[in-house]
Amino acid sequence: MPLTPFSRPVLAALASLTLAAPGTAAAQWTAGDDESAWGMDVSLILEGIYYNELSHGNDSPAGFDDGHDHGHGNGDDHGLDDGFNLGHSELGxxxxxxDLLDATVIIEFDxxxxxxxxxxxxxxxxxxxxxxxxxxxxxxxxxxxxxHPHEWDFVNRPLVNEYLFGDHGLLEKGVQATWLAPTATYTQLGVELLQGETSGIANYEGSQSPLNDQDRILRDRSGPRLVTAFAKIGPxxxxxxxAQFGVSGGYARSYQVTDEHSTRFEDWDGSAWFAGVDAVYKYSAGRAYGQxxxxLQGEYFYREIDVDRRDVNFEAxxxxxxxxxxNEQSFKNQQDGIYVQGVYGFAPRWEAGLRAEALGLSNDVGRGDGESFGTSYRHTAQVTFRPVEPVFLRAQLSQNDFVDDHGDRDRGLEFMLQLNVALGAHGAHRF
Structure with a gap:
């Protein structure tokens, strides 16, 4: 929601709680005489980003621009203005x-x-x-x-995660069940039942039009609309x-998209599924401060959308x-993406990383006409300095090699300088 005269002092008051050391009165509350005492830890992540578009290329990869209007300001695809920006900050x-439950709330703000x-x-x-x-x-x-962004090795998320699952990744309301196998090798299995509203795999729009109910083609469908499953193994x-290796997939029983034109709605209604693999390897040299x-890390995901398309008049x-x-049609859209990255600690508190990405190796999309777009690429290099553990400064240079809807390829070059500071209680990062 937009910041209001009321929300600004509330946010400032909440943020002030993190300035005390973890465990003090400003960062923790207890239940007093209750034997089942509980405490609350508060953390604040602050991020600032300097952005400079050194040369302008295509704004977005061909075939993936639906639902990705990030830009405000100069229209770049990260929602960043040229110059200084308040990035992804969060209050946790x-x-x-x-002894029964843990509760977590994370508030994001800019x-x-x-x-x-x-x-x-x-x-x-x-x-x-x-x-x-x-x-x-x-x-x-x-x-x-x-x-979350402060756990990434690069300033921005990989293209395949952003454009297949949405601006914030696959973030949904629902329930998750996981099982940790009693084996010497780390093995975790999980399933999720999700509402299926905002992700790229499960776009959903209810009946919103000036048409009468009997004239509307798309129907409101109750959730959950998306089910996922995953397995992770760490030898x-x-x-x-x-190392950790993973496989995952999901099925959305309701995929709906509506585009409004001058006198008609273009409705897509159907289902979608995805599948992917991921792998991570880490080596500890045992030297000071990560030297x-x-x-090494990589992921590949494939998505297929099976829909019926119709044009429906809302005006005669x-x-x-x-x-x-x-114009009733039935067709399938097939898209995928991959990235591979590596980060090396070349000196105490210093690390450098490279990432290569391809989006749309399979990029068959359209309206049943068999249209196929080309593959878009991005290559990124970063250098990160951590003067103290809760703070890092990262310089990043990326070349975007995106193909547009006409098949034209136009490269762009962008530079980002990121400052990230963690205050208050903050747990160890996951593997």
């Missing part, structure tokens, strides 16, 4: 609710908007390695999807090496009266 609350990013409960004491999560949360599909490679450490025209249906 975590509480242990006795200089214009504030919204609840995640809000969920997680069980603590279920038997047999089971755990349940319920609320609004980032899905555990793939590797990077459930990680034991000894004290200096670690000699390696991190030369083709027919209000509610007239024409």
């Amino acid at each position: 609350f975590q509480a242990r609710l006795g 200089d214009q908007d504030i919204e609840v990013d995640e809000a969920y409960l997680t069980t603590r004491a279920l038997p047999g390695g089971l755990q349940l999560k319920a609320g609004k949360f980032l899905s555990d599909i793939g590797y990077i999807n459930n990680r 034991d490679l000894g004290p200096d090496h670690a 000699g450490d390696w991190r 025209d030369g083709n027919g009266p209000v509610g007239f249906v024409r």
Whole structure:
């Protein structure tokens, strides 16, 4: 929601709680005489980004521009103005609710908007390695999807995650169940039932038009509309090496998109599914402040949308009266993407990374006409300095090699300088 005269002092008051050391009165509350005392940890992540578009290329990859209007300001696809920007900042609350539940709320804000990013409960004491999560949360599909920007190795998320699952990744309301197998090799299996409203795999629009109900083609469908499943395996490679391999997929039983034209709606109605693999390898050299450490990471995802397309008049025209249906078609859209990245600690507190991305290796989209777009690429290099553990400064240079809807390729070059500061209680990052 937009910042208002009321929300600004509220946000300032909440942020001031994180300036005290973790565990003090300003950062923790207890239940007093209650034997099942609970505490709340508060953290604040502040991010600033300097952005400079050194040369302008195509704004977005061909075939992937639906639902990705990021820009405000000069129209770049990151929502950043040339110059200084307040990036992805967040205020987090975590509480242990006795011995049964953990509660997490993460509020995201910038200089214009504030919204609840995640809000969920997680069980603590279920038997047999089971755990349940319920609320609004980032899905555990793939590797990077459930990680917040301060956990990334680059300033921006990979193209495949952004353009297949949405601006914030796969972020939905629903429930998740995971099972940790009682084996020497780390093995986790999980399923999620999600509402299916905002992700690129499960776009959903209810009946919103000036048409009468009997004239409307798209129907409101109750959730959950999206189910996902994933498996993660981490073999034991000894004290200096670690790896994790994952597979994941999902099915959306309701995929709906509506575009409004001068006198008609263009309606897409059908289903969608996706599948992907991910792998991460980490090496610890055992030297001070990360020197000699390696991190290698990659993901591939494929998406297929199977829809019926119709044009429906909401005004009478030369083709027919209000509610007239024409141009009915059935077709499938197929798209995918991949990225591979590596980061190396070349000196104490210093690291450098490279990332290569391809989006639309399979890029068959259209309106049943078999239209196929080309593949878009992005190549990125970064250098990161961590003067103290909660702070990092990152310089990044990216070349966007995007093909447009006409098949023309136009390269752009952009530079970003990111400052990220973590205040208050903040848990260790996941593997």
